[in-house]
Amino acid sequence: GTVVEARQERGRGSVATVLVQRGTLKIGDVFIAGAEWGRVRALMDDHGRNVEEAGPSIPVEVLGFQGPPSAGDDFVVVDDEARAREIAEYRQRVDREKRAAAATRGTLEQMFTQIKEGVASELPVVVKADAQGSVEAIAASLDKMSTDEVRVRLLHGAVGGITESDVTLARASGGLIIGFNVRANPQARELAKRDGVDIRYYSIIYDALDDIKQMLSGMLAPELREKFLGYAEIREVFNITRVGKVAGCYVTEGVVKRGAGVRLLRDDVVIHEGRLKTLKRFKDEVREVQHGYECGMAFENYDDIKVGDVIEAFEVEEVTREL
Numbered sequence: 082g083t084v085v086e087a088r089q090e091r092g093r094g095s096v097a098t099v100l101v102q103r104g105t106l107k108i109g110d111v112f113i114a115g116a117e118w119g120r121v122r123a124l125m126d127d128h129g130r131n132v133e134e135a136g137p138s139i140p141v142e143v144l145g146f147q148g149p150p151s152a153g154d155d156f157v158v159v160d161d162e163a164r165a166r167e168i169a170e171y172r173q174r175v176d177r178e179k180r181a182a183a184a185t186r187g188t189l190e191q192m193f194t195q196i197k198e199g200v201a202s203e204l205p206v207v208v209k210a211d212a213q214g215s216v217e218a219i220a221a222s223l224d225k226m227s228t229d230e231v232r233v234r235l236l237h238g239a240v241g242g243i244t245e246s247d248v249t250l251a252r253a254s255g256g257l258i259i260g261f262n263v264r265a266n267p268q269a270r271e272l273a274k275r276d277g278v279d280i281r282y283y284s285i286i287y288d289a290l291d292d293i294k295q296m297l298s299g300m301l302a303p304e305l306r307e308k309f310l311g312y313a314e315i316r317e318v319f320n321i322t323r324v325g326k327v328a329g330c331y332v333t334e335g336v337v338k339r340g341a342g343v344r345l346l347r348d349d350v351v352i353h354e355g356r357l358k359t360l361k362r363f364k365d366e367v368r369e370v371q372h373g374y375e376c377g378m379a380f381e382n383y384d385d386i387k388v389g390d391v392i393e394a395f396e397v398e399e400v401t402r403e404l
Contacts, residue, residue: 115154149240205256311335
């Protein structure tokens, strides 16, 4: 048969809805489903009634899993527990190796991609939930949040409590763990505390998505926005020993600040852009000069200034962006 849905239930353990496709499933049968195995403890039909067996095309709830399978896993009855355990352990080992390889490869690829592009950032996430439908819903929503600059990388998504292997996977990738209606076992909590892995618990999907959205927004490079400060007209040019040319100016609009960005305009054409090296009132260095006052200015590494030129002062602000 095939696993249609799987979930973790208090007092019942791992429960899966299975659609029988061939043969008859009975209580006591030993089975394999993906990387999990078990023995059928109980069967329930779609009305919640206990049944002894289920034939082809009949969906039933199966109790008796050692761990939660994934939706879409093949469900196969085998001869004995030893064989079932052997197959399950092999599949679990292969899954662990694949996840570890993906985590290592992901971090290396992420590093090289960011070096190459200088733009993309990733947020690695492990998702554990009480039902397969919840895992899929969260995974689909996280995927939709990704943009060209920031993206969520789902390291692993499965039904069941949070284990040490989940913490190890998150730590290797610098990611976090989302637990939806599930909790970490004591060993996983201790490991996460020791290794600084962030585990976040939720019972409402939108709360989880809002938190992830905030994290991604924090990873966006801030928008640089220019703010106009003021204009100053050059009325005199002085040659000062060991300083170079200093412009005697009159602030005609706004304010000029020391350390601000400046543009030199000649006949309304920008001929230089740089920063102010000095800003003086009489002989004193000042932080700013307001409209209607005179001052002396000198540019960093530039002295081609003339009477009649106009200095435009501006500053660049960083504006936090949101998704």
